[in-house]
Amino acid sequence: MPITTIKLLARWGSSIVEHYLSDVPLGCLTEEYRAGRSAPSSAEPSSDTGTVSHKLDEEALAQLSKLTATFERQDLELARIRTECDKLRSAASWPPVVLNVVSGCYHHSGGYGLLPALGGTMRTPCGWNYTAASVRAVHEIPACTDPHMICSRCLPHLRQSAAASPSDSDSS
Numbered sequence: 001m002p003i004t005t006i007k008l009l010a011r012w013g014s015s016i017v018e019h020y021l022s023d024v025p026l027g028c029l030t031e032e033y034r035a036g037r038s039a040p041s042s043a044e045p046s047s048d049t050g051t052v053s054h055k056l057d058e059e060a061l062a063q064l065s066k067l068t069a070t071f072e073r074q075d076l077e078l079a080r081i082r083t084e085c086d087k088l089r090s091a092a093s094w095p096p097v098v099l100n101v102v103s104g105c106y107h108h109s110g111g112y113g114l115l116p117a118l119g120g121t122m123r124t125p126c127g128w129n130y131t132a133a134s135v136r137a138v139h140e141i142p143a144c145t146d147p148h149m150i151c152s153r154c155l156p157h158l159r160q161s162a163a164a165s166p167s168d169s170d171s172s
Contacts, residue, residue: 108154126153
């Protein structure tokens with residue numbers, strides 16, 4: 001019987017009941033041990049119990065094999081779903097750079113996803129709102145890009161490195 005039931009029946013709210021009941025399992029174990037020792041033991045199970053236990057073993061093995069097959073199917077399905085999620089995640093990630101098609105200037109995308117928040121706008125760190133502008137998302141700025149076409153507020157390090165490196169036309 002659960003301790004909470006005993007507390008309710010005895011109308012005791014304190015934990016003293018648990019102290020009194022701590023000896024009860026020991027008494028029950030002793031009684032079960034004595035009953036087990038006095039019961040006649042048989043070295044061999046009877047033919048009826050052997051058949052029943054064999055039947056249970058076969059049923060348990062059949063159920064275990066069904067569960068294993070189900071587990072393997074679900075594991076394959078989970079792997080397929082993970083692969084699909086990875087594909088969708090990579091397709092939904094917005095590249096770090098956007099090109100203003102009108103001006104030809106490259107800006108940092110501002111870290112937005114594929115779609116802006118509902119009712120929100122997508123702005124670059126320099127403040128340019130490119131939500132409805134003509135833009136092209138790019139992963140890299142071409143090496144031959146004029147440094148003046150890289151936003152100095154969005155991508156200052158890229159602009160400095162592009163200005164510092166000699167262009168391909170200077171070397172010929």
